[in-house]
Amino acid sequence: xxxxxxxxxxxxxxxxxxxxxxxxxxxxxxxxxxxxxxxxxxxxxxxxxxxxxxxxxxxxxxxxxxxxxxxxxxxxxxxxxxxxxxxxxxxxxxxxxxxxxxxxxxxxxxxxxxxxxxxxxxxxxxxxxxxxxxxxxxxxxxxxxxxxxxxxxxxxxxxxxxxxxx
Amino acid sequence: xxxxxxxxxxxxxxxxxxxxxxxxxxxxxxxxxxxxxxxxxxxxxxxxxxxxxxxxxxxxxxxxxxxxxxxxxxxxxxxxxxxxxxxxxxxxxxxxxxxxxxxxxxxxxxxxxxxxxxxxxxxxxxxxxxxxxxxxxxxxxxxxxxxxxxxxxxxxxxxxxxxxxxxxxxxxxxxxxx
Numbered sequence: 599x600x601x602x603x604x605x606x607x608x609x610x611x612x613x614x615x616x617x618x619x620x621x622x623x624x625x626x627x628x629x630x631x632x633x634x635x636x637x638x639x640x641x642x643x644x645x646x647x648x649x650x651x652x653x654x655x656x657x658x659x660x661x662x663x664x665x666x667x668x669x670x671x672x673x674x675x676x677x678x679x680x681x682x683x684x685x686x687x688x689x690x691x692x693x694x695x696x697x698x699x700x701x702x703x704x705x706x707x708x709x710x711x712x713x714x715x716x717x718x719x720x721x722x723x724x725x726x727x728x729x730x731x732x733x734x735x736x737x738x739x740x741x742x743x744x745x746x747x748x749x750x751x752x753x754x755x756x757x758x759x760x761x762x763x764x
Numbered sequence: 765x766x767x768x769x770x771x772x773x774x775x776x777x778x779x780x781x782x783x784x785x786x787x788x789x790x791x792x793x794x795x796x797x798x799x800x801x802x803x804x805x806x807x808x809x810x811x812x813x814x815x816x817x818x819x820x821x822x823x824x825x826x827x828x829x830x831x832x833x834x835x836x837x838x839x840x841x842x843x844x845x846x847x848x849x850x851x852x853x854x855x856x857x858x859x860x861x862x863x864x865x866x867x868x869x870x871x872x873x874x875x876x877x878x879x880x881x882x883x884x885x886x887x888x889x890x891x892x893x894x895x896x897x898x899x900x901x902x903x904x905x906x907x908x909x910x911x912x913x914x915x916x917x918x919x920x921x922x923x924x925x926x927x928x929x930x931x932x933x934x935x936x937x938x939x940x941x942x
Contacts, residue, residue, distance in 0.1 A: 605789060608785070608788050608789060612780045612784075612785060612788060613778075613779055613780050615780075616778070616779070616780035616784065617775050617778055620778060626781075630784050630787070633780065633784060633788060634784075634787060634788060634791060637788045637791055638791055641791060695774065695777065695778070696777070697774075697777075699770075699774075700773075700774040700777065703770060703771075703774050704774060719771075722767055722768045722770075722771035722772075723768075723771045723772060723775050725768070
């Protein structure tokens, strides 16, 4: 990929990729790794893109794959360094968000199962419909809908009145 | 405020840090150099290992005799136990090993071993053939013992009893120690 095109895509989509990575990662270092791996895949990609939407969807897909890949390894699943266990991590200490409400919602999203998390994020933040989410994630639309419903239910249980019932 | 608006408000305030932007922008240069350097290093290492293996292999093969690999075998000559070098040479796919045993009158007895492979423990069976020609370039006398490698027999020592070197009336006993 040409340097100018690469820099333009980075400038345009870095925040989007970073947000997805943050929704998965347990710390800033992991998020940085995921982002760098995603854009490295972009760098070495030989075929071009049809349009901007194709670039965006491709980056979302690759980023989610990188997240799953990073956290599916034996070490990541079984080894918890001091201060990284779920119980050890205090929501109020999360430096990514200043507002308490933001931290609570972000923590609730991060606690969602990975499959539900990506669907919830794409539906509520990126504004994709379930059919589009199914295309991005290469799953059936019914599966995307099921994951959306399950994610909503978990968020409702976690956030209670802070989450509007839909 | 509905759930989508909450998501928008929360994640809109989240931005990638500047240092990450720098890292991602410089990713191409770093990764490319890293890859190129690694490929060069790997190629140099592979070449060095290949040359090293070749040199070391030849060094081992020609170290003692200048032309063959050397192993040890216990030989009993006229009741006297001694350890002899077996000099191995390759002829096509077969390895030929020989033990040169000097006789009392200055002549020599050559023990020839024929094998498809170099036996690690010298597990061989023996056959004495009087006047057998040993092979190309060997210092052969009339007394020749042929060793034939056998996988199912274990012979740890070879006894050569020389009675009459000149006439060739030698006898060979094989001690089988399984």
